[in-house]
Amino acid sequence: MRRFFQFIFQTAIGTSTAVVTGLISFFAYNAAFMMSGLYALIGGGASYFLTKQIMHYRFLKQKGLNRKEYKYINENLIEADEKIKRLQRTLKSVRSWHQARQYFEILVTVRKIYANTKKEPQRFYQAEPFYYKHLDSLVALMEKYAYLKSQPSRSKEINEALGETRETITTMDGIIKKDLHVMLNDDVNTLQFELDVANQSYRQAHKNESEALK
Incomplete structure (x- = not known):
């Protein structure tokens, strides 16, 4: 916009x-x-x-950025956008409602981190582990799961690998949600501070009003 x-x-x-x-x-x-x-x-x-x-x-x-920093962040955002598109393609392998819901929640979290960084580029530094490590791991896991799931004939080893991959994807889901919480931590602290100030002002005004009525 x-x-x-x-x-x-x-x-x-x-x-x-x-x-x-x-x-x-x-x-x-x-x-x-x-x-x-x-x-x-x-x-x-x-x-x-x-x-x-x-x-x-x-x-x-x-x-609070210079041109070099902004260019570097923008390059990382372009790469992240391609990875997110790869994540979206893995949805084609989903067959169960529970798994579809999990994948959708993962995509929502990933896109929120990306959108926040796009809007406020300086937030990139609050989510560096996501861009440098966690997003890559998530893409690799979900693509691996989609590949194994597409095999017409599955051996015991493949089924075991599928189970392990599902568990790891669930773990990664929790990790990227923590990445989002870290990114928004300053906003939460600011909001809490503003609420505390507003509550204190309200209590003081109410106290003054009560004393004036006496």
Whole structure:
């Protein structure tokens, strides 16, 4: 959503600049119509990209990141998005309601971590174990389970491997939920602090009101 509004704003600035530049070139400096159009195009384009750079700089400053950090985080998000798509494909192997529900909850948790990082890039550092280790392990396990499940003839060893993989996936489910809790821990602490302040203000106001009625 931020990028959409940013694009609209940049386009508005670029278009306005192009129109003003073209009119000034044509009427004030008596430039030819084609040259005025060229100046308008150059002015509008320069204004568009300058606005984009300024808005991006302000966004990074607000998030406490530099360009190198943001680029690194964005590269990790692109890789994570591909891995999430691989997780979604493993849903095709699901046959039971219980397993489908578990896989759905896992995807919801994974997507929440990804969405939070996409919206607030600095949160990446709160979820580094998820991006560096846990997501890879989860993808490998669920793809392995889907592969074993698709075998037309299963030996005792395959059935045992399926059982072990299911148990490990359940363990990983708990781990990534902890990753999400760690990511949101600051928000929870902030909310609790705000609630404490609000409750204290309410109690003080109620106390003052009671004393005034005496």
